[in-house]
Amino acid sequence: MEQRTSSPYPGKDRPVLAVIGVLLVVSTVVFAVTDHRKDWRWYQAEFRKMVAEKFGAEKAATLPAGMKQIWVKDLGRADRCITCHQGILWKGFETAEHPWKTHPVEPLRTHPVEDYGCTACHGGQGWAVESEKAHGPVHFWEEPVLGKAMGEAYSIQGDDKGALMQMNCNVCHRYDRETKGADLINLGKKLVNTKGCRACHVVNGRGGTIGPDLTYVGDKAAEQYDMSRLGGQKTAFAWHVAHLKNPKELVPDTVMPSFGFGTKESQALAALVLSWRRAPVPATYRPGVPRTDPQTTEEIAEEERMKHGPGAWFVSTGCFVCHSVSSLGVKSAAQVGPDLSTAVEDTQKRFGKTVDDFIRNPTGTMSVVLSRQIILTDAEKEVAIQKLREAFAEHQKQKAEPPSAH
């Protein structure tokens, strides 16, 4: 081996490398520990203790552990609230503290938690699993939990300090005239009608054009408000409350009159207008949305006439889905089968049977229909025969006397 002068480097470099090795180990420990030390582990452990105390260790052993979430695909929400709020569906923790408290049962009957999650109603950041980031208010998450703390910060009038949450109710319930349990919003809606807001403002497509269209005013960004004359909290909600109390104080050249609203009224209206958002709510989540194709008034009138006319029996029994009975004024939309006015003759020609025999022992399509869709008792079959004869008689009568109109 070729020999070289002794290298001056190892003496200094080796300790430096050792220090860096230690730093790497330290940073690994730091990030591993911070990743593991989460508050939710403590909340879960406490809840396990509470369940064990109340219902026994066996019951406590069934509690799920680890991070949990409710994934509501329709609403695009992954709510991890139940990681800490484990007691919401447990009976017996009604008086416990948050986050172990039982959720009131009544609202969950109509809004099952697996279909709605938590944040759709309560607000908050469902992604988060840390208390502050989940509840807010935090930077860059504009939907804080609308709970009692928020209500107290705004000195919400009335007994229900958590009433601000009704703003989230009204995202789906905005077209209700009145929503059960949403008194603040209901008051706002009542004021909109009694004070005639629509004289100047368009709301949901109706109203005057003197003031701005308010249909989606809840989407207006906080930066777009002129907050320069607003004292206290600079928020869109605070702006609306102050503006409703005295419009000229915030916008000196406004033409909006002062209605002399008190704090309660102003808060109700502010909550209502801020709930008017272009939220992507699936149709199945909107109450009162008709889930059928609309009929014209003529179609509805025609149907009413057929229901109560001489051919009413054919309509109520369901024959008219396929068959017209022209002599009795029944017109089928589909007209798949032959007109029943001449059934008495027709069955003879088509099936070589009298209509009585055919109704009693149908063949072909009618045997399927009469055994599966329209099931008639023997007595009802006699009525059917009777009705078909009546229709035929009427048909012959109309044929005998040619229409007088011509």
Place this chain on the structure above:
Amino acid sequence: MSGTERAVSAKPGTPAPPSAPGVHPKPFWSFRPRSDREAGDAVVSNFLLHWFPAKTYKPSLDWNYSFWLGTASAALFFLLVLSGLPLLLLYVPSVERAYGSVKDIEFVVTFGSWIRAVHRIAAHLMVAAVFLHLVRVFLTGAYKNGTGRGQRREWNWVLGVVMIVLTLFLSFTGYLLPWDQLAYWAVTVGTNIASSVPFVGPEMRELLIGGRTIDQATLLRFYVLHVIFLPAGLGALLAYHMWRIRKDGGLAKADRWTLGSEKTEAPPAKTKTWSLLGVARGQAPAIRAVTLEAADRTVNSVNDLVRRISIVVLGTFAVVSILACFIPSPLEEPANPMITPNPAKAPWYFLWLQEIVTDTTLKIGSFTINGAFLGGVILPTILLGLLTVWPWLDRSPAGAAGIWFHASRKRQNLVFLLVVLLVLAFTIVGTFLRGPYWNFYWPWQAWPELPTRI
């Protein structure tokens, strides 16, 4: 020699291990070769020695010449690829789900927020390290050819300029991926500057973002560029850049250091041969040679160079890892084209341009000077063009290569430093001193309170 060695090592009764020239039967190489054969074997099989030289001039190992900024940049690039791999499996490049998937990485993925922070901090540091590397190479005149024949250092400099542009573009494409307000509007500002190029500007912007608005097409374009084309391109250029350094005679300082030193006669050794296998076979003729790699000028790359590189690479990793434990990565509101944050800022390394754009947008009567064109297009084009061709404009003697602030390069160094300081000053003003409506705020002046919804 090998024959006798084999005869000695083969114990009676045990068959000698099969061996053929060039075959290295062990999975690893020896760090402490006991014979020339083992040494030759170690060289042939050692990957590092084919990237690094076998021997290193002592000045190349100095801390205070290169500050090892190129090594640090390469380490950061390696770390970015490494931390990017897990993110590749977690991030969803769609406008509906990108934001949510980043929230998931932040909140529920094990070590997710740390991995994301490592990736983000390494990316920011890489922009800084690459820039400082460029500044160092300029101020030491290291792009200049020294004494060796056939050196092409100026082309390695051009390669470096291309690589810094690629680095900026890598960072910029990554900026959009979280699909939050910060990302959306930074990319809006950036691509709007691009559209101020006369005639082809709007078309260029359309090609870049895949349409006229920043939407799914933009996200997918930036994503594919960010995870495939740009890293592959930068990786390939990086390998070539490193190889060229060796082929151009190593660091300019070490190269220079041999200038004027006496050539010493190397002891006759069987290490000089036309084929490395000759060394391995022990058949090399002993020849007399003249060498500059005298024993007192060089050290073995293994371990002295490798140890220092380990210090720099692992040290960089340690710094990034520790910073990532304490600096959380921001994630603003989901991207919303209807609401412009005030102020809307480009990524910090483009803020000097944004600052110049706003400073040069002037209205004189009805006449408007388009600042975006001057600050966003003309100025960077001139600067990049000058940087690229500077090695050919630099007329200083070869002896100025590899020396900090050489007297013959005084004027150009001063001008270069002035430009660097101006860029830094504009960056600092744009990053820290500009508030809503791009108004000027001192650090001790509070910005007006930003309103919130509720």
